[in-house]
Amino acid sequence: MLSIVAGLDWARVVERLLYLFPPVIGVGVVGVLQELEYPVPGLDFGLFLVGTFGYTVLTLALAVALVLDAKRVREQPKASGNWRPHPWLNGLFALVWAPVAGVVYLARRHRRFGTPAGWSGWWLVVAATLVTTIGGLVAAIVAFLLAIPGVVAAAIGLAGAIAVGAFPVAIHQDAAYVCTQSNSWRPNPGVYLGLAFLSLSIAPLQPLVAGYYLRKRRREIGLGDE
Structure with a gap:
């Protein structure tokens, strides 16, 4: 068991846990479902359980991951330079405000160690969320003006919520x-993850951040085969 814990890349665990926060918090899905005209027995209670206990479990897991990764960083003084994160302070911060604690930690960690790169096509997902968000906003306006039935409007809202939920990861x-x-141009992934989280509660921010990011990316390294 100890060998498994020691072998884990806890910074990557922190990333994956942060990716789970938007779906658990809801990303607006709870609000969309509550607007449905046809009530589902036990739905409200089920959503309450997922939102409350899911967030609690993620918070505890994130606190543990931050403590373990900070301890590992402190064991590498030459690699970490002047940054020596305090394990227990980071863990306590996570218990108070988990998503913010994780984002701040990843942003600071990236400055020292970087962030491992993966698939080169994540910009496609960013672009897809941008298109879906704009389309959802337009559809919502049309639905309001034309008095589209609530179920159709809810489906549009749910599709938009799912798309926005993918934005932080992408x-x-x-x-x-x-x-x-x-x-x-070396964008800090932790900073952009924080902006993406913020955009989930401030709807107009998502297309602005996504649009700016894609424009900057296209100018610096292109999009796809450009």
Whole structure:
């Protein structure tokens, strides 16, 4: 058991746990479902359980992951330079405000160690969420003006919520890739993950962040085969 714990890349565990927060919190799905005209027995209670206990479990897991990764960083003083994160303070911060604690930690960690890059096509997902968000906003306006039935409007809203839920993962992963390809622009994946989280509660921010990011990426390294 100890060998498994020691062998885990806890920074990557922190990333994956953060990716799960938007779906658990709801990303607006709870609000959309509550607007349905046809009530589902036990739905409200089920959503309450998922939202409450799911968030609690993720918070505890994130706190543990931050403590273990911070301990590992402190054991590498030459690699971490002047940054020596305090394990228990990071863990306590996570218990108070988990998503923010995780984002801040990843942003600071990236400055010292970078973030492993993966698939080069994550920008496609960023673009898809941008198109879906704009389409959802337009559809919502049309639905309001034409008095489209509530179920159709709810379906449009749910599709938009799912698309926006993918945005944090996509922009974080793509920023990590861009950092390995560009010398003039090195977007901090942790910072963009934080902006993506913020955009989930401030709807107009998502297309602005996504649009700026894609424009900047196209200028620096291109999109796809450009």
